[in-house]
Amino acid sequence: MMSATPSDLESAVRAALSKVIDPELRRPITxxxxxxxxxxxxxxxxHVEIYLxxxxxxxxxxxxxxxSRAVSDVPGTGSVKVSLDVMNDEQRAELRRQLRGDSREPVIPFAQPGSLTRVYAVASGKGGVGKSSITVNLAAAMAARGLSVGVVDADIYGHSVPxxxxxxxxxVQVDSMIVPPVAHDVRVISIAMFTQGNTPVVWRGPMLHRALQQFLADVYWGDLDVLLLDLPPGTGDIAISVAQLIPGAEILVxxxxxxxxxxxxxRAGAIALQTRQRIAGVVENMVDGPVLKMFGEGGGRKVSENLSxxxxxxxxxxGxxxxDPDLVSAGDSGVPLVLSxxxxLAGAELRKIADALAGRKRGLAGMSLGLDPAGR
Structure with missing residues (x-):
């Protein structure tokens, strides 16, 4: 049996490299x-040379x-060497155009009429109710189901999602585009990724609006099925900005x-009356056992009925x-409970909520179906 020629081997290696997915851009490197x-x-x-x-x-x-693994698996391959180089400015600009189009000004993809991404703004009236824990667990559970999911840590002052x-x-910045880190198959962006250590963010309203706008427009999100926004408590600047920037976002209380x-x-849910947003539903967190009821009972049902x-x-x-103390420790360890x-009981309930939200079909509102009126 004849061995493969160098030309044949090069072709086989390139075919193998087409299955290597960039961990951040989530596209084949070829x-x-x-x-x-x-x-x-x-x-x-x-010898394979790769551009970063x-x-x-x-x-x-x-x-x-x-x-290295992909190339080594190609039959007939001997020793493998991988060298890394860096894209120049023109190459980065071309990559940005390929991923985001040639628009001079970045746009918010989720606000466009053709967007199929379902956006959930996770809101609470006050802090300490576990809103961020709910957000990250829903995101991780949806991603585990195979959905493409992103999370915006919109709680600029109290960021905790990373x-x-x-x-x-x-x-990573590619030309004028920001590529967000990926954790547990979820794309994540937070102001914490732009500050040093535990430095506090001291901003007024207009700067909060601009930061949220950049998170939504300048970040490369790809084709998301679901985007979750972890909002700060209350009905302040960020909640209003979300309604302005993504009118189709649904509120999850x-x-x-x-x-x-x-x-x-x-009150956090009732903001939908003024912003004309839809309320996706209510999640009751920290539900205690049948005896102690440390946090009372019936709050979630009351919110659901009154908002309805x-x-x-x-x-x-x-849900x-x-x-569950493990829900807290899972958050501290960086592995959401739905995965760990x-x-x-808490993990199963969170997965049930995620299934209910993820199982809803992506919308067709504003989509061009490519149909012509009869008789044309």
């Missing part, structure tokens, strides 16, 4: 111009390892069984998440 060159020798040795988007690419080792998602990676918390949560009356449409109670303990 498709986005990252393969600089492939050289095969008569002895089966292969930036010299400081946090995933360079992961990319190199993936390339820690809960277990990522310390920084975004998080509360606890406590009636005082439920009354405040109603207020908006004149059904606002379902999507009641049991009080999916069959626990």
């Amino acid at each position: 498709e986005i111009g990252m393969v600089k060159n492939v050289t095969a020798g008569p002895d089966g040795s292969v 988007t930036t010299a400081a690419c946090p995933k360079k080792t992961e990319i190199s390892d993936q390339v 820690r809960m998602m277990g990522t310390e990676d920084r975004p 998080v509360t606890t069984p406590q009636m005082a918390a439920a009354e405040v949560a109603e 009356r207020a908006v004149g449409a059904d606002v379902p109670l999507l 009641q998440v049991p009080l 303990a999916p069959d626990s």
Whole structure:
């Protein structure tokens, strides 16, 4: 049996590289111009040169390892060498155009008439109800189902999503486009990724609006099925900005069984009456056992019923998440409970809520169906 020629081996290696997916852009490296060159020798040795988007690419080792494994699996391959180079400005600009189009001004893809992404703004009336925990667990559960999911940590002052998602990676800038880190198959962006250490953010309203606008427009999100926004508590600047920037975003209200918390949560949900947004439902968190009831009872049901009356449409109670210390420790460890303990009572309830939200079809509102009127 004749051995493959260097030319045949090079072709086989390129075919194998088409299955290597960039961990941040989530596209084949052959498709986005990252393969600089492939050289095969008569002895089966292969040298692959790869372009990185930036010299400081946090995933360079992961990319190199993936390339080496893919090439080594090609029959007839001997020794494998992987060299890394960096794209120049023109190459980065071309990559940005390929991914985002040639628009001079970045646009918010989720606000466009043709968008099929379902956007959930996770809101609460007050802090301490576990809104961020609910957000990251829903995101991780949906991603585990195979959906393309993104999370915006819109709580600029009280950001906590990166820690809960277990990522310390920084975004990568490609031309004028920001590539967000990926954690547990979820694209994540947070102001924490742009500050040093635990430095507080001291901004007024207009700067908050601009930061949210950049998170939505300048970040490369790809084709998302679901985008979750972890909002700050209350009905302030960010909640108003979300309604202005993404009018189609639906509000997901998080509360606890406590009636005082439920009354405040109603106000967070009732903002939909002024912004004309839809309320996707209510999640009751920290539901205690049948005896102690440390946080009271009935808050979620009350919020659901009162909001249903207020908006004149059904606002379902999507789930009641049991009080579970592991939910807290999972957030601190950076592995959401739906991944670390999916069959626990709280994990199972969170997955049920995620299934209910993820199972809803992506909308066709504003979509051009390519139909012509009869008789034309």
